[in-house]
Amino acid sequence: MKLAIVLAAGYGSRMRPNSARVPKPLLRIGRESLLIRHLRALDVSGHTHAVVTCSYHSQTLRLLVGRLRFDYLKISFSHEGHQPLETAGGIRRVMSQYPGSPVTVVNGDILTEFPFSELGAPPVGGAHLLLVPNPPHNPLGDFCLSKSGVVSRRGTDAQALTFSGVSSFDSSALGTGDSPRLADALSPLIEAGLVTGQYCDHLWQDVGTPDAMHALNS
Numbered sequence: 001m002k003l004a005i006v007l008a009a010g011y012g013s014r015m016r017p018n019s020a021r022v023p024k025p026l027l028r029i030g031r032e033s034l035l036i037r038h039l040r041a042l043d044v045s046g047h048t049h050a051v052v053t054c055s056y057h058s059q060t061l062r063l064l065v066g067r068l069r070f071d072y073l074k075i076s077f078s079h080e081g082h083q084p085l086e087t088a089g090g091i092r093r094v095m096s097q098y099p100g101s102p103v104t105v106v107n108g109d110i111l112t113e114f115p116f117s118e119l120g121a122p123p124v125g126g127a128h129l130l131l132v133p134n135p136p137h138n139p140l141g142d143f144c145l146s147k148s149g150v151v152s153r154r155g156t157d158a159q160a161l162t163f164s165g166v167s168s169f170d171s172s173a174l175g176t177g178d179s180p181r182l183a184d185a186l187s188p189l190i191e192a193g194l195v196t197g198q199y200c201d202h203l204w205q206d207v208g209t210p211d212a213m214h215a216l217n218s
Helices: 034-044 058-065 086-097 182-191 210-217
Strands: 003-007 049-054 074-079 103-107 110-112 127-132 143-145 159-169 195-199 204-206
Touching (some): 003 086, 034 049, 034 058, 034 103, 049 058, 074 086, 127 143, 204 210
Parallel strands (some): 003 049
Antiparallel strands (some): 103 159, 143 159
16 A cells, blocks of 8 residues: 545635635636646646645535545545644544555645656655755744755755655654644754755645635636
8 A cells, every 4th residue: 555645634824815715625727626636646646645634614625525435545534523633633543543554745735746646755764855945934944954865854954844744654654742833843854854855946836825725727
């Protein structure tokens, strides 16, 4: 089994009023929603099972996505209750149900043409991040990527880049920690040298606000 998690449980507060009735990943860019675009890309990249996390308007999400059929990809859902578990919490919950399986993780509110089949594998006990050039809303970046492919907070031979929202995790990477935010959960792994990364030069866009969505649709 090649497992993926698509994070779609958030409230989408920055996208209001567009996200008032549907989860943000169900908003359309062109003819298809962000979520369906991700699922199709995971299907053609060889993934066999995708777990979609849900909370906000979860019934709508499950109704619409549950009707979809793919060539190879099986879809299931991880309902987080009325209060979303945040990124690390949602990932940890799914991984606890599939022990021993490395996992590809995709944020539901990004648009990208990156082929998920090209995403690198995580080191044992660690994570692998897809990094992109810094967008205008994040000019200082999130992490640095060394020439050897190791991710750090800052480094003399490293370039500051932005986390794309696409990553892969070893099954033991997040353990039983209680950090709900992914940035916090990654910190001890980075300090231990267990986070690697790669540069993405494919189309990528954070679709966090109505202005961003309107620009893409225009």
